[in-house]
Amino acid sequence: MRRNTALALCLAPVLALAACGTPQERCISRNTSEYRTVSSLLAEVEGNLSRGYAWDERQVVRTRFAQCERVIRDHEGKAQISTYGCWRDYVDVERFRVPIDPAAETRKRDGLVERQAALTRGANAAVAACRAAYPEET
Known part of the structure; x- marks a missing residue:
């Protein structure tokens, strides 16, 4: 499993309840929205490439x-x-x-992978900052 996918999977439960979540969860949601959007688009493009077609x-x-x-x-x-x-x-x-153009989808995937890699460091820093600013009581 790639490190980027692991981060997305770690954030998923926290972000699922972001609208009604704790201050920490809302902070993480606010500060990782672009990363989550890029990750979602990347998953869609990878699914299109594996199937050979897109859904509309x-x-x-x-x-x-x-x-x-x-x-x-x-x-x-x-x-x-x-x-x-x-x-x-x-x-x-x-x-x-x-129908999809596999070459165009591959270029799109490569661009999204680069963008996700660029956003990963910022998303990790935002999660750490939110956890420090809003520690959860156990």
Whole structure:
């Protein structure tokens, strides 16, 4: 396992709860966001290269039969709920394969590896600084 991947795996549990986490976790999340973004993009590109294609998504509107309700008032003005069958539109997300240019993906991967290596030292320093600034009580 590469050292960069190990750092990403070590940060993952801490960053998963960053929004509602401790001050230390929020500090780490704030200061390692670019590193995490580059790591995520690198994982996606490596997956594309290993599969030979990329995934993309599109929204598709579909129609399905559903139960609808309406309020009907009787002659005294009391509300009665009536159900009936109706057609409703809903949005579905479809994943589909997209062909890739392996040479372009390889260049993209190489650039991301370089960028990740450049960010690793800063991310490690930020994690150490956050841990020093916000020690967690056990």
